[in-house]
Amino acid sequence: MSSTGMVDERIKKTSRLRTAFIRPELGAIVGVVAVFLFFAIFAGDSGMFNPQGVLNWSTVSAQFVIIAVGACMLMIAGEFDLSVGSMIGFAGMSIAIMSVTMAWPVWLAILLTFAICMSIGALTGTIVVRTGLPSFIVSLAFLFILRGFTIFFPQVIERRTIIGGISERAEGDWLAPLFGGKVGEGFFRWLAEMDIIATYSRGARAGEPMVSGIPMLIVWALVLVIVAHIVLTRTRFGNWIFASGGDAQAARYVGVPVNRVKIQMFMFTAFCATVFATCQVIEFGSAGADRGLLKEFEAIIAVVIGGALLTGGFGSVIGAALGAIIFGVVQQGLFFAGVESSLFRVFLGVILLFAVILNTYIRRIITGER
Template sequence: MSQGFASSAPSEASNRVKLGWSHRLLARPEVGAAVAAALIFVFFLAVAPAFRSADALFTVLYQASTIGIVAVAVGLLMIGGEFDLSAGVIVTSAGLFNALFSYYLGINLIVGAVLSLVFCLGVGFVNGYLVMRTGIPSFLITLGSFFILQGANLGITKLVTGAVASPNISRMDGYDILRTIFAGSFQIGGITIWNSVLYWIAFVALAAWILQRTRVGNWIYAVGGNAASARAVGVPVVAVKIGLFMTVSFLGWFVGMHTLFRFNTLQAGNGVGNEFLHIIAAVVGGTLLTGGFGNAIGVAIGAFIFGMTSLGIVYAGWDPNWFRSFLGAMLVIAVLVNLYVKKLSTARKVG
């Protein structure tokens, strides 16, 4: 009897250890997105021969970076318990501000870029300040910002140029250096690698470090989980949330500069709808809509899924209109998976 009991005890202990590790793994916010990304990647490798080249992979990474850079900031803001529906349109506002201001006044594009940055940070500050001082949900405040910016983009562009597109900036002072910084690229073995991909990786790494290794990261999780409790233990809730809104505006400005100097001109109506892509990337990556849960790596994986799908459908020769249906399905599935992951995480903490 004792011999049988002794032989079974290590096995039971081993099972408990294995169960603990599996629960820890499943409780990671990015695990569900990583599994989905792997399955989607294998699927498109099988059905789309054009998807199998190294050049296609870096094209996917470029596509993902154009959404993923802003999505990093949107993910941080959502972890902090807020939304920003102006995140898509402010990208266009940033580029238009630079192009139109410099064109109309005849000043260097570098000066225009700095003033555009000040403008975007101001929008982020106002969004955050109004949310914190009025108590109005960020959904409504930033929805108002969305319409204001959208209308201003169209109205001011038409007023200055007589059209709905900015002038071509390729002959203006400061163009060459700003294009190199924001929209440069280089080749390795005949494969074009855009700087935006490297910037995206850097921003993801910085956000991951802030969330996991700094006091500010702890504050972000705290204000997203329970702002009242965070305030009670000395967390500067107002400063943290305003800072997060300004971070969204900053990275929106950054992508706006990339877009402007990548294509030399901007359509005033661009960017509408991209705010949902940023949110979907964050949610698919494991960020809860209720705040307080998620990480930067998961958001990056969510953006990579966007890049793979948007181009994979084209490479496969399918109707690209199906892309939106896929995004909707992924969003619903991600919300369900995230709730399950949150339960596992909570159970592990209680245990």
């Protein structure tokens, strides 16, 4: 059957423009175009768009994307997690303590950290669904609890708050390259040989291409976006995520396991935070107790710019990823354009305000409220 047949004459024809307008990603797409145009004009000759420049802001954007994907799925399921930033610090410190202080293999440290962090996510989720308290409060508690432990453990064990030496421990490890490695190194060497990209002219790495490969961080970001988008829009579980956030009671009436869905989304958010932390720790070779500060808010802002509603039940992973790219490009672009970087925060605040106002308007269109 197709949708032919009688058409109700009372239904107004909606224009394509209006249909496009209620897509959650629209605002973010416009934002991405605007941001690129802006920096093409004001920082076009600064190196922002040569291979190293692109790699620079792509990497920063990918960091935002990874946590935004988790925050987006959770927000669509109707919950928040304010402990993402603390979770990043906690996960990094956990890997550092296990692999350096306790001298366990790096792969074991990584796997155990994932298990611990996802369990904490499950605990947060369980408390939220069992008590019915707002996730805002419960995860705020975990923001402090996790940050506290992230400072406490290295202080007590090592008498400092930064633990280094992970790079040496990670050498030869089978799992670490999945987070800290690069892909396409042969391809970039070939590009350098073809003189398409620049090479170092002196120093220890003379002759090597300036861009030696694509960091796994970017690969993780792409994979997470694609998988999350497909799960959300194309599967039964995705429908349950929308339903859980849209109206938990209505979803329960028809047998959607709302509590399970929400807890799993808290675990997914924790997973994303841990991916972020692991990539960071393996790349930097150290873990610091202040890592991930304010990341939860940046993730939430990216998600809101991406068109998700703070009240849940509506949003898009693609939108959230675009929101994250706007962040990465602006943060690094201001640096390339030689603008004082503190303006980045002003930009965050302003764009958040615009996004929320736009979303409220879109919501009215969709639900027909006036």
